[in-house]
Amino acid sequence: MDDARPEWEPEIDVSAAWAAELFGGRFAHVAPLATGWDNTVFLADGTWVLRFPRRRIAVPGVEREIALLPRLAAVLPLPVPVPEIVGRPSDAFPWPFFGARLLPGRELAESGLPDALRTPAAASVGSFLRALHAPDLAAALGARLPVDPFRRGDPSVRAPMARERLDRLASRGLYEPDAAVADLLAAGARSGPSDARLVVAHGDLHMRHLLVGPDGRAAGVIDWGDLCRADAAVDLSLAYAGFQGAARDALLAAYGPVSPATELRARVAAVSLCATLAEYAAATGRARLRDESLAGLRRSVS
Known part of the structure; x- marks a missing residue:
């Protein structure tokens, strides 16, 4: 950069x-x-x-x-x-x-919603992604969409990029290197391209783009500029960056089965997104987003 x-x-x-x-x-x-x-x-x-x-x-x-x-x-x-x-x-x-x-609600990143109270939002996200990733929607819209133009579903691409950002964050004292994150990125760098079916994907689904209401429930999904066809892992990254424990379980239960290979790609995408957001937030003085992004790094390997 x-x-x-x-x-x-x-x-x-x-x-x-x-x-x-x-x-x-x-x-x-x-x-x-x-x-x-x-x-x-x-x-x-x-x-x-x-x-x-x-x-x-x-x-x-x-x-x-x-x-x-x-x-x-x-x-x-x-x-x-x-x-x-x-x-x-x-x-x-x-x-x-x-x-x-205007859609009501606040960005999850700015909401201050504790992890323990995220289960209702997570369950709604799972149902939302199940509908977005449905095969009939891909059949109807797929020809009008580019295929993962930023290769967010390819961990062999995203893992090295994430390492570079994490190194920069660590050099500024904003990130304490985590062996679990390093191991995940190493596994992602070794993995090959996905052969999973392509779905209609939001393409950039993270804590700024999920809105939640005062009751902690999901209120909407914004910022669709990266709408594309991609591996479902690109969007499922939010399951790992934004939720953990019972909340993540609720999301995945509503979404449906996720293979170990898809989970690896989703976790690497989550780390990559969180590292990018943390670096951006630190440079632009967005303390809440910075803290939520760093928390997302920890969730991604939990």
């Missing part, structure tokens, strides 16, 4: 005033809500979420969200954003963007 240019640095950084202008002044109040690597998000009039790509690499993902989220919303058991107001590329802004109704 080039320290002079972080991976998440925006190519276009939309302001609240610019966002309001691009939506034609239809909203009385537009305020920043969240930022990530690829998108900037605003809250409009307390009920709408306005989503803009920050980097060109995110544009195909926004186009898939606009095209496919209405279809997914109709068949999934948890709410997902539905683009209702779509902005097309123009001289005013070169990429597509959209507005969707």
Whole structure:
């Protein structure tokens, strides 16, 4: 990683005033809500979420969200954003963007929900992933989706990347090297490509993208820019990064059987995601996300 240019640095950084202008002044109040690597998000009039790509690499993902989220919303058991107001590329802004109704809830990463109280959310995630990964959905939508473009389901790719990030975190005193994590990554690096069937996958399902309500129940799944076809392990990584003990058992019971090979790939993907999030959070001053990501590393090998 080039320290002079972080991976998440925006190519276009939309302001609240610019966002309001691009939506034609239809909203009385537009305020920043969240930022990530690829998108900037605003809250409009307390009920709408306005989503803009920050980097060109995110544009195909926004186009898939606009095209496919209405279809997914109709068949999934948890709410997902539905683009209702779509902005097309123009001289005013070169990429597509959209507005969707606000989903209630907070990111799991920001919720402070203790592990012991995560079982209801976990069970809902298991049912959600069972529906998302259903063969008939892959048959209906698969031809419109890329195949795991970032190779998140290939532990021989993700394990070395995770080791590099963990080394950087350790050098900053943010991570105490863990033999169990090292052993898992070594096993992942030795494994071959998966021959599992491909499913419709969220593609980037982690603690920021699962919303939970005040009662601790799952309230929605957001940020579908990495929607793709992939090994189910890519999404099942959340079972290991976000949950443990009874909560993880509830998720897997609702989802269905997971083979040892899929579990290995999911655990490696979980470590890779948590290392990435921890590094990003530390660099951008997001203490809760940093702590949740480091906890996710421990859960991933529990």
